[in-house]
Amino acid sequence: MCRLPTKKKPDWLRVKLPSGDQFRAVKNTLSTQKLHTVCEEACCPNKAECWNAGTATFMILGDICTRGCAFCAVTRGNPAGMVDQHEPQRVAEAAAAMGLSYVVITSVSRDDLPDGGASAFAETIRSIKRLEASPGVEVLIPDYRGNELDIVLAAKPDVVAHNIEVVERLSGQHRHESFNYQRSLEVLEQISRRGGAIAKSSIMLGLGETDQEVEESMRDLVNAGARILALGQYLQPTYQHAPVQEYVPPETFDLWGERAREFGFEFVAAGPLVRASYKASEAYVQRQLSQSGSA
Numbered sequence: 494m495c496r497l498p499t500k501k502k503p504d505w506l507r508v509k510l511p512s513g514d515q516f517r518a519v520k521n522t523l524s525t526q527k528l529h530t531v532c533e534e535a536c537c538p539n540k541a542e543c544w545n546a547g548t549a550t551f552m553i554l555g556d557i558c559t560r561g562c563a564f565c566a567v568t569r570g571n572p573a574g575m576v577d578q579h580e581p582q583r584v585a586e587a588a589a590a591m592g593l594s595y596v597v598i599t600s601v602s603r604d605d606l607p608d609g610g611a612s613a614f615a616e617t618i619r620s621i622k623r624l625e626a627s628p629g630v631e632v633l634i635p636d637y638r639g640n641e642l643d644i645v646l647a648a649k650p651d652v653v654a655h656n657i658e659v660v661e662r663l664s665g666q667h668r669h670e671s672f673n674y675q676r677s678l679e680v681l682e683q684i685s686r687r688g689g690a691i692a693k694s695s696i697m698l699g700l701g702e703t704d705q706e707v708e709e710s711m712r713d714l715v716n717a718g719a720r721i722l723a724l725g726q727y728l729q730p731t732y733q734h735a736p737v738q739e740y741v742p743p744e745t746f747d748l749w750g751e752r753a754r755e756f757g758f759e760f761v762a763a764g765p766l767v768r769a770s771y772k773a774s775e776a777y778v779q780r781q782l783s784q785s786g787s788a
Contacts, residue, residue, distance in 0.1 A: 503740045503765075522590050526583040529556045550597040550633075551584050553617055554610045558601035560669035562658070566730035567601055574605050576613060585620035588628060595775045596621050599633035604671065611641040618648035629778060631693070633769055636672060636680050646687055652721070652778055654693035655680045656769050657714065660706035667700060667735055678717045685718020691778065695723035695769040698749075701738040707749065711756045720759045721778075724749050725767035741765065 529552040554576065561569030588596045598617055603610040611634075618630050631652035634645060645653065657677045659667050664674040677694075684692040694714050696707065714722060724746060729737050743765055750763030 503742070522587050526587045528580070528583060528587055529553075549591070550599055551587070551617075552599050552601065553580055553584065554600040554603050554606075554613055556601065559604040560602040560671055562669050562672070563667040563735040566734065572601075572603065572605055576606065576610075581613065581617040581620040584617050585624055588621055589624050589626070592626075593628050594626065595629040595631070595778070597631045597633065599769075600635065602635045602669075602671075608641050608644060609635055609637060611637055611644040614645045615648040618645070618650050622649065629775075631778065634680075636676055638676070638680055638683055642680065642683055642687075646684070646690060650690050652693055653684045653690045654695070654721075654769060655684070656695045657710060658695070659697055659700055660702040660710045661713075662706060663700055663702060678713055681714065681717040681719050685720075691721060691781065692717070692719045693721035693723070693769075694719045695725065697725055697727040698741045698746075699727040699737050699739045700735065708752065708756075711753055711758075715757045722753050722758045722761050722763075723767050723769050724753065724761065724763040725769075726765040 555572050556568060557570040557572045558565070558567045559569070559571060561567070584596075584598065598614065598621075600610055600614065614632055614634065618632065621628055621630050629651045631654060632645065632650045633654040633656070634642075636655065637645060655677055657674060658664070658672075661674045664672065681692050681694060684690060696710055696714075698707070711722070726741055726746075727735075727737060729735065746763040746765060746767075750761045753761040753763065
């Protein structure tokens with residue numbers, strides 16, 4: 494269970510309690526379709542807000558991650574190659590039932606699979622794109638490159654996100670050893686270079702990074718081709734996870750948002766409770782898609 498254990502929480506940290514008919518409708522849809530969400534598995538503080546708005550971030554390929562990072566609440570283990578072949582269709586059915594115009598899909602890391610789960614991402618994207626409403630699709634992928642990334646991009650998602658998570662100095666300390674800061678930048682470079690999808694990434698603050706390191710990471714991401722950036726506060730999900738080093742005030746996030754735009758990001762979502770899959774970027778993406786469609 495997520496308890497946000499760190500003491501001396503700031504006044505802005507007020508996690509909303511679940512409530513409302515829309516919240517229950519989303520919960521029932523997800524339960525009926527037997528789907529996982531990052532909202533629940535990663536202890537997202539925005540679950541009540543998003544579910545009450547009728548949105549959710551689907552987490553495919555199960556709820557057991559073969560890696561496991563120091564900041565992440567998702568269960569670590571070995572799924573032993575298990576894949577639910579019917580999950581892509583159930584995600585599409587849930588998106589249709591919820592009336593979503595924009596669908597966000599992420600996954601656990603699946604190093605036990607030959608393609609890391611890339612084909613499951615692709616089939617889920619195609620299933621959603623076949624819906625009559627044809628929602629926009631954003632995917633938040635592991636560190637796929639080469640053929641794995643080709644498989645995902647061939648399904649034509651609108652946004653492909655991959656998170657560097659933390660500044661370079663803290664990457665080895667907080668991310669699983671299989672991840673690598675430079676390799677993550679290569680993922681974003683390949684997404685941007687191959688075209689057809691908007692590249693997106695995110696950085697967590699509050700883990701001991703310096704201002705200079707944050708700026709260096711922003712510069713690295715822009716140079717790698719990322720057009721959307723999410724900046725949020727790290728919140729310790731349990732006592733077993735990395736502790737918060739600093740609660741960054743909302744006004745500082747505002748300043749970081751301005752700085753990120755100066756670096757060249759086309760859209761920035763910055764705030765204490767912003768998460769990589771937070772719905773703040775949806776309006777921007779939908780506007781871009783509308784403009785490209787009318788061109």
